[in-house]
Structure formats: C-alpha cells, structure tokens
Amino acid sequence: MDYLLVAVIGLIIGAIINYFADILPNSPGLTHPTCPECQTKFTLKDYLLRYQCSQCGARLSLRHPLVLICSVGISVLVLIDPPALLSYWATLPILLLLGIIFVIDLEHYAILVKTTAVGFVLFLIYGVVLLGWKKALLGALGGLAITLFFYFLGIAVSKVVGLIRHKKISEVAFGLGDVTAATILGFLVGWPSIVGVIVIAIVSFALVSFVTLIVLILTKKYSAFANALPFAPFLILGVVVIYYL
Ligand SMILES: [Zn+2]
Numbered sequence: 101m102d103y104l105l106v107a108v109i110g111l112i113i114g115a116i117i118n119y120f121a122d123i124l125p126n127s128p129g130l131t132h133p134t135c136p137e138c139q140t141k142f143t144l145k146d147y148l149l150r151y152q153c154s155q156c157g158a159r160l161s162l163r164h165p166l167v168l169i170c171s172v173g174i175s176v177l178v179l180i181d182p183p184a185l186l187s188y189w190a191t192l193p194i195l196l197l198l199g200i201i202f203v204i205d206l207e208h209y210a211i212l213v214k215t216t217a218v219g220f221v222l223f224l225i226y227g228v229v230l231l232g233w234k235k236a237l238l239g240a241l242g243g244l245a246i247t248l249f250f251y252f253l254g255i256a257v258s259k260v261v262g263l264i265r266h267k268k269i270s271e272v273a274f275g276l277g278d279v280t281a282a283t284i285l286g287f288l289v290g291w292p293s294i295v296g297v298i299v300i301a302i303v304s305f306a307l308v309s310f311v312t313l314i315v316l317i318l319t320k321k322y323s324a325f326a327n328a329l330p331f332a333p334f335l336i337l338g339v340v341v342i343y344y345l
Pocket residue numbers: 135136137138139140153154155156157158
C-alpha cells in the first residue's frame with residue numbers, strides 16, 4: 101500500500117479523534133465544534149487548517165497538531181507491522197476509539213459512558229471473531245473482577261487514610277471509569293492476556309506517578325492527591341504491549 105495514502109488515512113483518523121475529544125465531554129450529541137474562548141462556531145478552515153478562531157484569535161490547543169502527528173506515525177507503523185491477528189484496516193477502528201478515550205481521559209480525567217458503550221460493542225465483536233466467545237467473555241470478566249478489586253481497595257485505603265487524618269477523603273485513585281475500560285479491553289485481548297494488560301498498566305502507572313511525584317517535590321508544586329494521573333492511557337499502553345509481545 102502507498103505510504104502517502106496511509107499518511108492521509110492517519111491525518112483523517114487524527115482529525116476525527118480531535119473532533120470527538122473536543123465535542124464529547126461538553127455536549128450530548130454530535131455538534132459543531134465551538135471556540136473555547138468566545139463560543140463562536142468554528143469554520144472548517146479555521147478548525148482543520150488554521151487552528152485559530154477568526155472571531156477572537158484564540159488558538160486551538162497544542163493537542164490538535166500533536167494528535168495528527170502521532171496518528172500519522174501510528175498509521176505508518178501499523179502498516180509496516182500490524183498487531184497480532186489484525187490487518188491494517190481492521191486496526192483502524194480500534195486506533196480511533198482508543199485514541200478518543202486516551203485523549204479525553206488525559207484532558208478531563210474521565211472515561212465517558214458514550215465511548216465505553218461503543219467500545220463494549222466494538223471490542224465484543226473483535227473479541228468473538230478473533231479469539232472466540234469464551235476467551236473474549238472470560239477476558240472481560242477477568243478485567244472487571246481484577247479492577248473492581250483495586251477499586252474497592254482504593255476506597256478502603258482512602259477510608260483508612262481519612263480515619264488516621266481525621267477527615268473525609270473524597271478522591272479515589274482508581275475510578276469506576278477505569279473498571280469499565282478494563283472490562284471492554286478484556287473483550288479485545290481476551291483471557292489471560294487482560295491480566296498482562298492490567299499488570300503493565302499498574303507498573304507503568306506507578307513508575308510514571310513516582311517520577312511525576314519526584315519532579316513535583318523538586319519543583320515544590322506537590323500537594324497530596326491533587327496530581328493523580330489518569331489510568332486509561334496506561335491500560336491502552338498495556339494493550340499495545342500485549343499485541344506486540
Ligand atoms: Zn473565539
């Protein structure tokens with residue numbers, strides 16, 4: 101296949117990821133993207149080419165070009181070396197959905213029910229076709245059980261810390277969105293691979309959290325619990341590693 105075509109497909113996927121990451125957290129349906137500063141509707145040219153609002157001059161975030169660059173790079177890499185069991189074209193819907201979940205969790209610390217619902221259907225189909233229904237269902241159940249355990253463990257730890265400090269702590273390190281994300285990814289990778297995905301996610305999460313903590317302490321910006329990282333990007337990293345192991 102032509103590299104130019106693959107690069108263009110990467111650009112289109114990146115633009116769709118940017119679009120959904122802009123509208124999904126703020127509106128119930130598919131709407132026109134609006135300027136975050138003055139709420140004017142973007143023209144197609146301003147949104148896709150100039151990255152700037154022509155009304156007030158506000159610029160789109162650096163995320164827009166970054167996602168496009170990454171998306172083109174990933175599109176080319178997937179062509180050269182597609183993930184296990186998948187072709188280039190079969191990888192694109194997964195790339196698109198995981199890209200949207202990745203960006204939204206990074207920016208909003210949230211995994212939306214809308215993206216999880218789409219992922220439930222999409223990954224169930226992929227899992228059943230590629231791995232068989234038994235492996236796919238067990239993968240989802242495994243993902244659910246393991247992350248639910250960590251979810252309740254997180255609540256218990258928060259309660260204990262709250263008792264020791266004599267105040268209520270409402271933040272939990274591990275949310276229900278992470279539980280649903282691990283469940284739908286279980287369909288995609290199956291049992292027992294989902295265990296590997298979660299282990300990789302937790303280890304890389306801990307490593308990056310540790311480094312972030314050190315940097316925050318050194319720069320004196322540290323305040324307890326305020327700087328927890330989103331977990332879904334690490335789950336997605338786990339899926340990528342499992343696919344290429
Ligand atoms: Zn504006």
